[in-house]
């Protein structure tokens with residue numbers, strides 16, 4: 001690993017000023033917070049960033065450790081929603097009583113990711129900004145437009161088993177790897193960010209980007225912006241009928257080949273009032289299509305209807321050989337997640353974090 005300067009500011013102003021002083025022209029160029037060649041970066045849990053620095057995938061001559069900033073709480077909002085601190089750990093978020101009660105979909109998605117040790121370190125803000133798991137992105141001996149803009153995409157024509165089937169470009173076919181983000185997309189979270197230029201809020205659907213001709217930019221966050229919170233709007237109507245289904249190469253400690261966050265608002269007569277569905281592992285960002293969700297409104301659940309919804313969500317999907325299987329896999333996953341959600345939320349966590357979790361061997 002290359003040498004780097006390290007600081008651990010005690011307050012927000014200090015952190016923002018340090019990043020602003022070193023982000024330089026990056027903001028004016030529209031460069032995002034995760035782009036590869038910044039002078040300075042925030043570090044939270046370090047579970048992704050340290051690997052990238054050690055492998056030489058990213059450079060960071062200066063690291064600003066944000067772990068002393070006061071963003072590690074989970075608070076109720078007056079409207080019945082929650083404000084998740086960007087520095088609250090993934091494990092503390094998943095096991096928080098109000099998250100389990102109001103947003104079981106989110107708790108379930110977080111617990112489907114990584115391992116207990118990683119979730120204890122990983123922060124909510126860092127989870128949103130984790131980089132793709134494309135093998136070529138991590139292999140600095142191969143061309144990769146995301147790592148080195150303009151160098152080419154080794155995945156196109158290469159090994160594509162993990163790669164995207166939707167929203168790709170001729171420059172990049174990578175997927176976003178997060179589980180948490182799939183649930184946050186379905187729950188229509190809002191990302192609160194701050195820089196020396198002020199505060200702003202970014203709707204979750206606008207936070208991650210499709211690759212287009214700038215695959216080096218994962219998000220719409222500017223280089224000098226800090227995520228402070230993730231706001232969850234009230235969603236109690238979905239709490240009783242939600243499901244996170246993750247399909248992967250093995251039962252734990254693997255990234256999704258395809259995952260589905262499904263949330264249904266069920267009427268007392270058994271019909272569906274409203275639905276939210278986000279699909280992971282298939283695109284550069286969690287994949288949603290409100291027009292596909294609208295097909296469910298006012299309808300009674302059926303496998304035939306769920307199949308039509310899945311087809312609408314996956315319209316335009318294209319495989320590249322080794323990932324062709326993802327199209328039927330994602331279709332089946334969407335249908336299955338909806339079937340499970342109709343019957344009620346399965347709470348895959350135990351009473352305490354020490355107990356056995358879904359897919360993990362005791």
Ligand SMILES: Cc1cc2nc3c(=O)[nH]c(=O)nc-3n(C[C@H](O)[C@H](O)[C@H](O)COP(=O)(O)OP(=O)(O)OC[C@H]3O[C@@H](n4cnc5c(N)ncnc54)[C@H](O)[C@@H]3O)c2cc1C
Pocket residue numbers: 033034041042043044045046047048049050066086087090112113114115118121122123124125126127128129130177178179180225226227228253254255256
């Ligand atoms: C072996 C392994 C398996 C994994 N499996 C899964 C999985 O199955 N599912 C899954 O979803 N994830 C998985 N992960 C990824 C893990 O969830 C992420 O590494 C973690 O969430 C990142 O959080 P962090 O706090 O450690 O981020 P860091 O590594 O500290 O930071 C990541 C990026 O975010 C930036 N950053 C961090 N916080 C902020 C902030 N508040 N504002 C602005 N920028 C910020 C950093 O500058 C950096 O660019 C796995 C990771 C590993 C190592």
Ligand code: SF4
Pocket residue numbers: 132134135136137143144145146147152153154155156171172173174215
């Ligand atoms: S798919 Fe994207 S991340 Fe992977 S090699 Fe191509 S440009 Fe790089």
